[in-house]
Amino acid sequence: MTGAQTLTLQQNDAPFREDPAQSFTLPARFYLDESIYKLEMEKIFKRSWWYAGHASQLPDVGDYLTTNIDEQSIFIVRDRENNLRAFYNVCQHRGHELVEGAGHTNVIVCPYHAWSYDLDGSLIGARNTAKMAGFSKCDFSLKPVGVEVFCGMVFINLDTNATSLAEQTGNLESEIRKYCPDADNLAFAQRDTYDVSCNWKVMIDNFLECYHCHTAHRDFVDLVDMKSYRSEVHGIYSSHISNAANSTENSAYTFEKGDVDFGFAGWFLWPNLTLWAYPGEANLSVLQMVPDGAGQTIEYQDWFVPDGKASKQLQEAMDYQKDTLQPEDIGLCESVQRGLKSNGYNQGRFVVDDDRSELSEHAVHHFQRLVAGALDAELDTPRAPSA
Secondary structure, eight states, rough: OHHHHHHOOOOOOOOOSSSSOOOOOOOGGGGOHHHHHHHHHHIIIISSSSEEEEEOOOEEEEEEEEEEETTTEEEEOOOOOOOOEESSSSOOOOOOOOOOOOEEEEEOOOOTTOOEEOTOOOOOOOTTOOOOOOOOGGGOOOOHHHEEEETTTTEESSOOOOHHHHHHHHTTTHHHHOTTTTTTGGEEEEEEEESSOOOOHHHHHHHHHOHHHHHOOHHHHHEEEEEEEEEEEEEEEEEEEEEEEOSOOOOSSSOOSSOSSSSEEEEEETTTTEEEOOBBSSSSEEEEEEESTOEEEEEEEEEETTTOOHHHHHHHHHHHIIIHHHHHHHHHHHHHHHHTTTTSSSSSSSOOOOTTOTTHHHHHHHHHHHHHHHOOOOOOOOOOOOO
């Protein structure tokens, strides 16, 4: 199956329209085909802002952490000017990786031949090169990567020509600060990891609608006021907000009204990040869907709370997410992935109403439209036959 064939309408495909109320979903092969997955790595993930961690994980000069975008290992470090820098995690001598995980260092030293780099990426030591003709340390600095802090979160971008995240996201930062005004005082608390047998887009699709909430998430429906739940789409993100429920007593977890007393606020940020603010004390978390092949996803959920220490209330919220809501969603998504392989399915219709109510799937269409656009897919009308 060639790239040209996969990104245009095929014989059994219905059109993917600009209007969500008139559109069919993306064909199943977009969730199954390894060639499309590889195209996504090049056209989406290596050109978009990628969540790497939280600034609170890098408080001191020399603190670093690592992240991977497909096969590209990157590390972020706080330099001597107290700025964050990001570099490809590879020695410029023979290609050995420089650091692993997260930690602290005064000098970045390659474990292979001990070439050493300052925190600004410049080569400061290379044994047995002082008398080499034509050798200049300036030629072997680490290769930089774009880095940006957004509401305390650290993002990187492999595209050196990328527009800043702040510019791309419009009003997203002000929205987050409206619902989480204490965002600057939050710190990393914990990471929960999930291995899920489905395509990364299945998990994003699932987050972007609450059509399934009454059926699959009894406790979540008890936690929030579903009648007020609304999704709005904007550029490369969408907002998913509800009012406070009538009572702080519910089957998910008990909370007292406080910093976050509006109900639930969630956001999708292109391409693979969702952000959550639960009712109660100040909190923010990110759930990142990391593709691991066409049919596998690794999910990371990072929690940010005051001083990085969860109170009893916040711990109950975190436990609810980990022990109840996530298993519910993972079961749904893995079943969808199996169903996408069925000969009895290729596409469905988006359920969209004029009021864009809590049951409307217009935000799923918004995401799938971003995917199709990034991949230059022509799915609205068939191509004219070649002469």
